[in-house]
Amino acid sequence: MQQIFNFIIRNSNRLLFLLLLGISLALTIQSHSFHKSRMISSANFISGGVYEKINNVNEYLNLRTENDELVLENARLKSLLFNKEDTTKAPMIDSIKGVKPADIIVSKVIHNTYSTHENYLTLNSGSKEGVKQDMGVINSLGIIGIVDNTSPNYSTVISILNMKSQINAKLKKSNHFGSLTWDGKSTGIVQLTDVPRLASVRKGDTIVTGGQSVIFPENINIGVIDKYFIDTKTTFYTINVKLFNDMTNLGHVYIIKSKGREELINLENKNKEKDE
Amino acid sequence: MNSALLVNIFRFIMLLAIQIVIFNNMNFLGYISPFPYILYIILYPVNSNRSGLIISSFLLGISMDMFCNSGGIHAAACVILAYYRPYIFKFSFGLSYEYQTIKLNESLTPERFSFILVSVLLHHIVLFVLEAFQFKFIWDILLRTLFSSVFTILISIIIIYLIKPNKR
Numbered sequence: 294m295q296q297i298f299n300f301i302i303r304n305s306n307r308l309l310f311l312l313l314l315g316i317s318l319a320l321t322i323q324s325h326s327f328h329k330s331r332m333i334s335s336a337n338f339i340s341g342g343v344y345e346k347i348n349n350v351n352e353y354l355n356l357r358t359e360n361d362e363l364v365l366e367n368a369r370l371k372s373l374l375f376n377k378e379d380t381t382k383a384p385m386i387d388s389i390k391g392v393k394p395a396d397i398i399v400s401k402v403i404h405n406t407y408s409t410h411e412n413y414l415t416l417n418s419g420s421k422e423g424v425k426q427d428m429g430v431i432n433s434l435g436i437i438g439i440v441d442n443t444s445p446n447y448s449t450v451i452s453i454l455n456m457k458s459q460i461n462a463k464l465k466k467s468n469h470f471g472s473l474t475w476d477g478k479s480t481g482i483v484q485l486t487d488v489p490r491l492a493s494v495r496k497g498d499t500i501v502t503g504g505q506s507v508i509f510p511e512n513i514n515i516g517v518i519d520k521y522f523i524d525t526k527t528t529f530y531t532i533n534v535k536l537f538n539d540m541t542n543l544g545h546v547y548i549i550k551s552k553g554r555e556e557l558i559n560l561e562n563k564n565k566e567k568d569e
Numbered sequence: 570m571n572s573a574l575l576v577n578i579f580r581f582i583m584l585l586a587i588q589i590v591i592f593n594n595m596n597f598l599g600y601i602s603p604f605p606y607i608l609y610i611i612l613y614p615v616n617s618n619r620s621g622l623i624i625s626s627f628l629l630g631i632s633m634d635m636f637c638n639s640g641g642i643h644a645a646a647c648v649i650l651a652y653y654r655p656y657i658f659k660f661s662f663g664l665s666y667e668y669q670t671i672k673l674n675e676s677l678t679p680e681r682f683s684f685i686l687v688s689v690l691l692h693h694i695v696l697f698v699l700e701a702f703q704f705k706f707i708w709d710i711l712l713r714t715l716f717s718s719v720f721t722i723l724i725s726i727i728i729i730y731l732i733k734p735n736k737r
Binding site: 305306307309310313314316317318319320321322323324337339340343344347406408409410411413415449477 | 589590602619620623624627630631634635636637638639640641642644645648649651652699700701706709
């Protein structure tokens with residue numbers, strides 16, 4: 294017994310070091326595995342609060358670009374409004390509900406990283422406003438990411454510039470779909486993989502979200518094709534997609550609350566239970 | 570004795586704040602992101618409590634992780650740097666460093682520079698290896714370590730001599 298105590302006292306520093314190193318490595322490994330709620334994230338009131346204060350200052354510096362974006366969006370909406378095809382026809386109220394079964398929460402990016410391989414955003418709305426894990430985040434130009442963690446007032450988002458993120462996407466004109474990933478190199482370009490060779494791919498084609506995911510509604514803009522090549526191993530296309538969004542400069546975003554989501558997830562879970 | 574503790578707490582908070590507000594937003598060319606917050610570990614008094622250093626470094630790293638959404642990579646890198654600091658002292662200042670009173674914030678001698686260099690390199694290599702976690706990115710890791718280290722060292726030396734206590 295005496296010897297055990299002596300050993301502990303003699304090696305207290307080493308044991309302390311190993312303990313703390315173990316904790317931090319465990320946290321690191323846990324954070325690298327996909328879709329586990331991380332214990333340490335910036336969706337808490339200390340770091341969220343600090344980031345909100347910093348963002349209040351930064352916002353003034355970006356007012357001009359934010360305004361430009363709003364003006365553009367306004368112009369687009371106005372043109373939609375004025376160019377309605379047939380104004381005498383009674384508006385079809387039903388179709389609006391049917392086409393977009395989604396609610397939208399307006400939120401603001403208060404912290405943004407884009408320099409690492411696994412990038413996260415912090416938003417200033419959380420579970421109080423109804424934000425939940427796995428909701429999609431977009432802005433007027435295109436998709437941004439998927440909600441990861443939430444606290445009462447803040448939430449973190451896995452950006453599309455994160456090597457863990459995988460989003461279902463398709464070619465706008467032909468419905469061939471693939472999964473959208475990032476290779477960790479450029480902040481303006483993401484990769485669309487596993488597109489079958491049957492698809493006719495041309496430079497400049499638009500890529501939009503596919504209907505297979507329960508996270509994003511269909512047909513939300515992502516980017517245009519920049520370059521494409523055939524993977525020699527799998528004979529699928531790998532397409533470099535140039536994003537519409539400048540991921541290094543984000544302001545207001547919309548969080549999408551998909552209405553059919555819970556029903557769909559329940560249904561899929563039932564199927565899984567049957568298989569087991 | 571107490572004033573040293575106060576100075577350390579003050580340094581801890583100030584360096585963390587500066588890191589989060591200013592240096593975390595720096596990202597030249599996608600490669601260079603300096604981390605001068607590790608000055609806390611570098612400037613920690615030489616002969617004071619070692620377990621205190623290890624624990625406070627862990628706290629420093631875990632708070633950085635909280636702000637960067639990075640799991641535990643800063644904590645791991647800081648703890649490793651804190652634990653191996655005496656060995657780096659031995660490497661840079663020779664065997665008998667414990668009997669000298671080393672003050673880092675005086676004129677920049679080769680020994681002091683080599684101490685800062687080795688510490689920063691150790692911290693950054695651990696940090697970027699844990700961040701990428703795959704050997705696919707070995708060149709990326711080396712480039713980031715190299716560029717970021719240069720900038721961290723530059724900024725650290727500037728900070729050390731900016732806040733040098735006045736002797737007059």
